[in-house]
Amino acid sequence: MPENTHGHPEPSYLEYQGKHKGLKAWIFSTDHKRIGLLYLYTILTFFGIGLLIGLLMKLELIAPGQTIMGPDTYNRFFTLHGVIMIFVVVIPGLPAVFGNFVMPIQIGAPDVAFPRLNLLSWWIYILGILLVLSSLLTGGGAPDTGWTFYAPYSFETGTNMLPAVLGAFTLGFSSILTGLNFIVTIHRMRAPGMSWFKMPLFPWALYGTGWIQLLATPVVGITLLMIVAERTLGIGFFDPDLGGDPILYQHLFWIYSHPAVYIMILPAMGAISEILPAFARKTIFGYRAIVISTLMIAFVGYFVWGHHMFTSGMSGTALYTFSLLTFIVAIPSAIKVFNWISTLHKASINVQTPFYWAISFIFVFMVGGLTGLILGSLATDVHVHDTAFVVGHFHYIVFGGTGFAFLGAMHYWFPKIYGRMYNARRANLGWLIFFIGFNALYSPMFYLGVAGMARRYYDYLPEFHSGNIISSIGAYVMATGLVIIVVNLILGARRGEKAEANPWGGKTLEWSVPSPPPLENFEKIPVVTREPYDYSA
Amino acid sequence: MFSGASNFVEGVDIAFVLILGISAFFLIGLTALMLYFTWKYNKKRNPVATQIHGNNTLEVVWTVIPTILVLVMFWYGYKGWKPMMTPPDDAMEVTAVARMWSWSFEYQNGKTSTTLKLPVDEPVKLNLKAVDVIHSLFIPAFRVKQDMVPNKPDNFMWFTPQKAGIYDLFCTEYCGIRHSYMYTDVEVMSREDFDTWYNDSTDMLLLADTNADPAVVAAMMGKQLVENKGCIACHSLDGSKLVGPSFQGIYGKSETVVTNGKERGITVDDEYIRHSILKPNDDIVKGYASGQMQSYEGQLNNEEIDKIIAFLKTLGN
Ligand SMILES: [Cu+2]
Numbered sequence A: 001m002p003e004n005t006h007g008h009p010e011p012s013y014l015e016y017q018g019k020h021k022g023l024k025a026w027i028f029s030t031d032h033k034r035i036g037l038l039y040l041y042t043i044l045t046f047f048g049i050g051l052l053i054g055l056l057m058k059l060e061l062i063a064p065g066q067t068i069m070g071p072d073t074y075n076r077f078f079t080l081h082g083v084i085m086i087f088v089v090v091i092p093g094l095p096a097v098f099g100n101f102v103m104p105i106q107i108g109a110p111d112v113a114f115p116r117l118n119l120l121s122w123w124i125y126i127l128g129i130l131l132v133l134s135s136l137l138t139g140g141g142a143p144d145t146g147w148t149f150y151a152p153y154s155f156e157t158g159t160n161m162l163p164a165v166l167g168a169f170t171l172g173f174s175s176i177l178t179g180l181n182f183i184v185t186i187h188r189m190r191a192p193g194m195s196w197f198k199m200p201l202f203p204w205a206l207y208g209t210g211w212i213q214l215l216a217t218p219v220v221g222i223t224l225l226m227i228v229a230e231r232t233l234g235i236g237f238f239d240p241d242l243g244g245d246p247i248l249y250q251h252l253f254w255i256y257s258h259p260a261v262y263i264m265i266l267p268a269m270g271a272i273s274e275i276l277p278a279f280a281r282k283t284i285f286g287y288r289a290i291v292i293s294t295l296m297i298a299f300v301g302y303f304v305w306g307h308h309m310f311t312s313g314m315s316g317t318a319l320y321t322f323s324l325l326t327f328i329v330a331i332p333s334a335i336k337v338f339n340w341i342s343t344l345h346k347a348s349i350n351v352q353t354p355f356y357w358a359i360s361f362i363f364v365f366m367v368g369g370l371t372g373l374i375l376g377s378l379a380t381d382v383h384v385h386d387t388a389f390v391v392g393h394f395h396y397i398v399f400g401g402t403g404f405a406f407l408g409a410m411h412y413w414f415p416k417i418y419g420r421m422y423n424a425r426r427a428n429l430g431w432l433i434f435f436i437g438f439n440a441l442y443s444p445m446f447y448l449g450v451a452g453m454a455r456r457y458y459d460y461l462p463e464f465h466s467g468n469i470i471s472s473i474g475a476y477v478m479a480t481g482l483v484i485i486v487v488n489l490i491l492g493a494r495r496g497e498k499a500e501a502n503p504w505g506g507k508t509l510e511w512s513v514p515s516p517p518p519l520e521n522f523e524k525i526p527v528v529t530r531e532p533y534d535y536s537a
Numbered sequence B: 001m002f003s004g005a006s007n008f009v010e011g012v013d014i015a016f017v018l019i020l021g022i023s024a025f026f027l028i029g030l031t032a033l034m035l036y037f038t039w040k041y042n043k044k045r046n047p048v049a050t051q052i053h054g055n056n057t058l059e060v061v062w063t064v065i066p067t068i069l070v071l072v073m074f075w076y077g078y079k080g081w082k083p084m085m086t087p088p089d090d091a092m093e094v095t096a097v098a099r100m101w102s103w104s105f106e107y108q109n110g111k112t113s114t115t116l117k118l119p120v121d122e123p124v125k126l127n128l129k130a131v132d133v134i135h136s137l138f139i140p141a142f143r144v145k146q147d148m149v150p151n152k153p154d155n156f157m158w159f160t161p162q163k164a165g166i167y168d169l170f171c172t173e174y175c176g177i178r179h180s181y182m183y184t185d186v187e188v189m190s191r192e193d194f195d196t197w198y199n200d201s202t203d204m205l206l207l208a209d210t211n212a213d214p215a216v217v218a219a220m221m222g223k224q225l226v227e228n229k230g231c232i233a234c235h236s237l238d239g240s241k242l243v244g245p246s247f248q249g250i251y252g253k254s255e256t257v258v259t260n261g262k263e264r265g266i267t268v269d270d271e272y273i274r275h276s277i278l279k280p281n282d283d284i285v286k287g288y289a290s291g292q293m294q295s296y297e298g299q300l301n302n303e304e305i306d307k308i309i310a311f312l313k314t315l316g317n
């Protein structure tokens, strides 16, 4: 342990005693590491709830006709599943947890630029969750509109739509503040010597993400204000009965929600770019190409939202422009994949759990990305739009991409966070079962969609039965894997072996401080002279 | 694939096969390469890594090749889709009406059907009309889909069915509780069969038959209205509970309704039924949700409602 100037070993952030004790020492802490963990526990709790709802839906779909619930419950379930998973789990996801925990250390800073604002973001996030949950208990009960809240159905349903949308906006606001905080931190607080191109790729990804959060999220706020004005003042924006245009709603919704997909996937790509060199014992291939493609994705990602609306009746010119741009945005993602795989060439690979997550990420991300080409192409999208194909595609990207990267990051930074190790054999077993279950769960959806099964279906014709059985069984296999993974991590955090400062031999700065790190991270702010993935020595 | 069931199948399926082919090539190739590297450059086999920072030629190559490929894929997607935008002038026009949660198709001679009946090899233009929320008309075998947006002018789709047969037609835009039950059949038949159906006027003959009991005639027409206007998507005729109360034994029944938040007892008579159809959310039958049934104001006139009432009277217990 490092000694502080008084000669005592400095306590880790986990042991550190401030003016509060117990739970308060956490929920009022402005330490970026504790805030990261606050997000982690909140996100895991809600991920568990969203997962449970998903498993119940899969059980319902295992056979045609009613299995365990009625259509009304099912429709509310898929709405809640979507709202929780997208707004509460995946959008905050990697940035809020690992961005908070490791990014400041990776750039050699003692904390983020605005620690109090950081804590406030978490509180606003909790407020947003409470708002969403309040829709369950008040009025007509949980909304049954799907997480897209499409007009005019969302106005005609007797269920409680407004608190859910208000909650989504509040969650978005929290995300703006985090984005802003990270942008300023990265601009102003990099350690001396860490020029932009000596910065690791995870902070780079968070930087690109921060700008999307900042620029795209306000659109949700505007949309919400318009809904409120329409409901209370009767000004027709979206409701055809009031002379409004439901398609306008779809535009506004996707202007935010498409870039939001990049909020989910960019940090995931960043985490993979950290894990690969650490286990390949080799510098990342094409550092600059990866940085440039990150910025390209963040930029072009703003202009492709229309591909969610190819069948809603836009003009032909708009349609093929959106289609073309969608194809263009595939290129930087492909470039990243090529660079990641090249990183393994002539490497010296130490195959450990995080590495399994990283290469399986590349696989599921490729499946998600390549099926995205079918959705980006006009002729084929007309056929598969709003079918199970889309559901398969975005689960491969959002759950496959972000989820695999999240679990990879969890296994990678775990020793740093808790100062202990998990059982590697059990972790690998959990990964294998999860990987098999995941593919069994989502790949049949591609077939079902092409065969014509629409999405958001409570029931289906017998011709779709076989695909649904495989998918439902896959869901439970995957959940089994997940239970093994989570239990293993909890055991590791409680009584795993003590971890060293740098168990994987990583080169980025977080591995130069003790595990778990002290409150201020560094005894002395380091001076950076080398590139981030310098494995030559 | 390539079933030729409609004129668009070929264009769409070519784009499918092309994109799938390119995707499969990259997915399999890159996965194999990744696994090979993981095996070959395992630290046991290769204890010391060679530090390679990148290669500009490679970066250019793997930027340019994907760019060309995506442009090719874009082009085929565009080509397969383009003809969907311009219906031929001689297309037969049919109005497709979607409402929560049923379909009906209105032909130019006033004929209405709950299945889409079409003559083979003749282009058809469907004018799309959604009466309540957004629906989407999808015929997988024909590779066509178009959202149906309430009040949207010029909302249409067209195609030419090329093979006789029966095909599924689904609603793909989520539209509420019975979204997944909102499907019907497309029946593609020979011109002769189509004409026989199209010109069949048994109903008209019955109406003209002065000997027929007028109550029976009215009830018969009421039955058709109840089917074509989609009532049976929510109201069963056999006593089972769907989204709304069953029509079985409805006429003359005593029940409790909620009016302005207060419960009161009523007996179902002509006036009550008329009111329930035109202002469905004034009295909510106890145990059912408000906001589900939409007003049929402007969609059913007084005589039609009389016919529906005549039909409901015939549904005993
Ligand atoms: Cu519908």
Ligand SMILES: [Cu+2]
Pocket (backbone or CB within 6 Å): B135, B136, B171, B172, B173, B174, B175, B176, B179, B180, B182
């Ligand atoms: Cu529907």
